[in-house]
Amino acid sequence: MLQVNDVSVYTSKIENALARKRVFIVLDDIRSLDQLDALLGNKVVHQGSKIIITTKDASLSEKCALFDPPVEPNHREVSLDGLSETKSLELLCIHAFKSNKPKEGYNEVSKKLVKYCEGHPLALQVLGRSLQKQDVAYWEECIKGLEKEPHPDIKNALKMSIGSLPSENNKELFMHIACFFVGMDRDWTETILNACDINTRSGIMNLIDRCLLGIGWDNKLMMHQLVQQMGRDLVRQESPEKPWKPNFKEEGLRFKAFSEKKTV
DSSP states (O other): OOOOSOHHHHHHHHHHHHHHSOOEEEEEEEOOHHHHHHHTTTOOOOTTOEEEEEESOTTHHHHSGGGOSSSOOSOOOOOOOOOOHHHHHHHHHHHHHSSSSOOTTOHHHHHHHHHHHTTOHHHHHHHHHHTTTOOHHHHHHHHHHHHHSOOHHHHHHHHHHHHTOSSHHHHHHHHHIIIIITTSBHHHHHHHHHHTTOOOHHHHHHHHHTTSOEEOTTSBEEOOHHHHHHHHHHHHHHOSSOTTTTTSOTHHHHHHHHHHHHHO
């Protein structure tokens, strides 16, 4: 394994290797533009080479110098959607029962757990492994507990995505949306939160780039229930007695009341 402390020396070695031969490169879990530019940047890549980059920040591929040369390279972005219900059940069963279908008597609890995970592969794997050789009553109790608090391993993985947000404004926006605005119209939400002195338009784009938020065909804000649960859990941890108080401005109480009034 090559170990070099000087980044410029390391990147020079990479550049020489990329220019001389056709290569297949996988860069997994890239977290910053500096990291991506140091590894690839505007380096000359041998014709026929293939590069796969995985990241939680979709905007990096637009900003990296590699993808902005005089001649545009042949590349495409692929967003990974959640698993279908059938595939989710199969993945859960592989980890829970070492089979691709539920054991006898576990059909209903398996479907409940699949519904909770909403196609999230990590959640299906973690929960499947944690429930191996447990009876149905234990599964039911686990599902009730998950409705109150996510599994620690799932929570830690989601925290990494939230921790990668570029500013406190984005984190505050994430918690506001998780608590009050999922299912609400995007334009209406922006109007309310901008009045609360939160930079909403760019913040929403940052959340979308990191797959923490989605926009439906009807312009409504969508969030995976595990991500939403994580946001609400963060608020509860900061102040169990008054979850709106630590990070939420006084206007937060006003738009909470306004939101409740609007939905009546």
